[in-house]
Amino acid sequence: MPGPGKQRNGPAAGSAGKPHRRLAPWRRLSQALFLLVFFFLFIKTDYTGSDRLEYAVNILFRIDPLLAASVMLAVKGLVALMLPALLLVGLTLILGRFFCGWVCPMGTLIDLCHPFLRPRTRRTDTLYPALPYLLLIFVLAGAFFGLPVAGYIDPFSILVRGLAIAVYPAFNQTVTGFFTYTYLEAPGFVNVVTEPVYSLLRATVLPFDQKYYTLVVLSAAILLAVFVLELIQRRFFCRNLCPLGGLIGLPAAAGIFRGYGGSDDCKACRTCRTVCRMDAIDEERRLAMSRCILCMDCRDKCPRDLIGFRFAPPSRRPAPVSLSRRAVMAALAGAALLPLFSGVRSMAKVPDPFLIRPPGSLPDPEFLDRCVRCGECMKVCIGNALHPSFLESGIEGIFAPRLIARIGYCEFNCTLCGQVCPTGAIRELELPDKHTFKIGHAFFDADRCLPYAKGIPCIVCEEHCPTPEKAIRFRNAVVENDRGETVTVRQPYVVDALCIGCGICENKCPLPDGAAVYVTSAGEARNPEHTLPAADSGLYLSP
Amino acid sequence: MNRREFLRDVLLWSAGLSLSVPRFTVSAVLAAPDPSPLVAVGTGADYVKLTAAVLEGLGGMGNFVRHGDRVVVKPNIGWDRSPDQAANTHPLVVRAVIDQALAAGASSVQVFDRPCNDPRRSYKNSGIEDMVRPIKDRRVRIEHMDERKFVPVDIARGKAVSRLEIYRDALEADCYINVPVAKHHGLSRLTIGLKNSMGVLGGNRGRMHHDLGQKLADLATVLRPSLNIIDAIRILLRNGPQGGSLADVKTIDTIIASADPVAADAWTTTLFDLEPGDIESTVAAHAMGLGEMNIDKMRLRTVTA
Incomplete structure (x- = not known):
């Protein structure tokens, strides 16, 4: 040549x-x-x-x-x-x-x-x-x-x-x-x-x-x-x-x-x-x-x-x-004409509660308006937390990022997704803001969580909880365990005002299948309607 | 190599795969522990000198690292936290231990841990990577763990666990030096030396937490450090094991060292106003004959630097 x-x-x-x-x-x-x-x-x-x-x-x-x-x-x-x-x-x-x-x-x-x-x-x-x-x-x-x-x-x-x-x-x-x-x-x-x-x-x-x-x-x-x-x-x-x-x-x-x-x-x-x-x-x-x-x-x-x-x-x-x-x-x-149907879909009334957007995401619908489905945030996410969503937010929401905590959690000190987003759909957060930016909320499933369900001690979620003042804490409970013994175990609970929804608890939960603690979009900062009933509003940051 | 030879070799290796399930046999730690273990404790504000002085209290690094030894230094690099937040081993202590091992004639010094947070962030922000990389000595390597190197190990004496996946380089080291940081922990109350060994485990480590104390003792039957150097320069009193708030950190400028992992943990416990008997892993390991937990039976050597 x-x-x-x-x-x-x-x-x-x-x-x-x-x-x-x-x-x-x-x-x-x-x-x-x-x-x-x-x-x-x-x-x-x-x-x-x-x-x-x-x-x-x-x-x-x-x-x-x-x-x-x-x-x-x-x-x-x-x-x-x-x-x-x-x-x-x-x-x-x-x-x-x-x-x-x-x-x-x-x-x-x-x-x-x-x-x-x-x-x-x-x-x-x-x-x-x-x-x-x-x-x-x-x-x-x-x-x-x-x-x-x-x-x-x-x-x-x-x-x-x-x-x-x-x-x-x-x-x-x-x-x-x-x-x-x-x-x-x-x-x-x-x-x-x-x-x-x-x-x-x-x-x-x-x-x-x-x-x-x-x-x-x-x-x-x-x-x-x-x-x-x-x-x-x-x-x-x-x-x-x-x-x-x-x-x-x-x-x-x-x-x-x-x-x-x-x-x-x-x-x-x-x-x-x-x-x-x-x-x-x-x-x-x-x-x-x-x-x-x-x-x-x-x-x-x-x-x-x-x-x-x-x-x-x-x-x-x-x-x-x-x-x-x-x-x-x-x-x-x-x-x-197609958008005329958007407003009457079930998700317009009740959004998928497990649809958690990256930290700094704009409120819907502007988030999807801006998101160009480039996959950059999913590529850069060091925790492997961000994944393309399918139809959870409608036909116009495919490939937009969502957090799936069981696969990966949002790393506490990381702000990379906001840095790579080319359109500002994910706002770039400064680290102190990221530390308190609530993307969702953790809930315990007492039927599965070991200290609740079986009287077995387990603190993996609390150990990994990254907020300096732990958002997962314990109450001592006297329970009968699966061997019929009466034991005192520490049962975890979530502090509404501290949990930021990073999902590390769900990610690290040692149960083999689904986790006994899971994150939903409850309380997410980008949607005021999702504020938790018991939350001290002063601790929530508005987007 | 032509294609035919390549295919033949592939077949031969495949046969090897089916015949040799990779398994590591580790003879259980049977060496009779010292009935009256030596524990060196030092205080001082120059942490490099302090580390050296405490090691001198045990007779010097030469007692542990012989010429030509492959050395593993296993700090706690568990969290994406800065040195002053007291969640990871102090980088200066790691540095001092490496320098001592090199001076004692180690043929290689490997540094690694399997962090709970992102490994790159943890290595970086613990300050340890930046402390080790500049060492101009080809024998020193700080590296992220290689998934291929976790091997299943039968825990013959195990009471709560019968098999664990353990990092091969940790098992194969001539001298394995455990360099934990002492801090609060929600389940085991404190995490010190025995708990630090979890950093060489593969697989789902969360499952260790059921009957954690006994499982840590079981692990100690196959992984016995030649030397334990405990960083209690600043200790995390609450919200462990990763902390995050400086309000939970107390500076006491102390380092503890012993060849006996149980004794080292037991003595360190007293710094937290707890008794050795409060820590399940200490009790379990002592019961299995892996070391001494009675402070009275230890030979204490205090140094200052």
């Missing part, structure tokens, strides 16, 4: 002067670098010895204009955290959809998989060119009317969520499983090689510990589908689905960076159309900048070097895509 900038082989057959230097290698180099940066930031979305994250790990979500538009339409106001998205819009006005071809990690991964997932047909025209725009209309109108689902289709949300929830944990388990096997079973001379390799992997690409999540299969399937669709046509997701691509196609079409090309000289040659992965070149060999992602294949492969790009005012600007009025109305109507 020729290196970047290498002179193209063979004589230039055309009349267009100097032969082109190839630009696709530079594009690939850019893709590779940005993919590495992406993986680096993904791995660094973790505790690395400092209470503050050292890198802007959520930057991808903050430059995403689709998510920015969706969040701002949903909350009907400016969200400062997401203003960097304007940068991408501005750059697209100048350089077209360079982002899709040169930067986007999803696009790069799709291109990387192309050799293994070659399309079954040779047809080059995009199957559903209007779909990204209809999705865009639906997503943005939905956000406005109360159906915030941008995160379901945004490429970065799909990618990071799929990696964080499914791929990365499975990768760790597979690699660790292999090296556990060699460690336990392989002869010494094998371990001389494998153990240093394992140590290196642990120190670099593997996570600190094994995480477990809900919705693993769904997250993986959605991500996988993006790649499987490559079997239908190249960059299927990018040109048939991606509403972000559709959105930045608008400034690209209006921008000043334009491709030029086709002329009568081309005769029967359709090379550019054949190689174009975005169906951006029409029969007249005009380039539609709303679709072109500047991959440079047409330019590099044009036998006569007729195709090129330059800064120029847009001369004839064909509409990015023709949308039928009926389809647009359907998308708008769906987005406007």
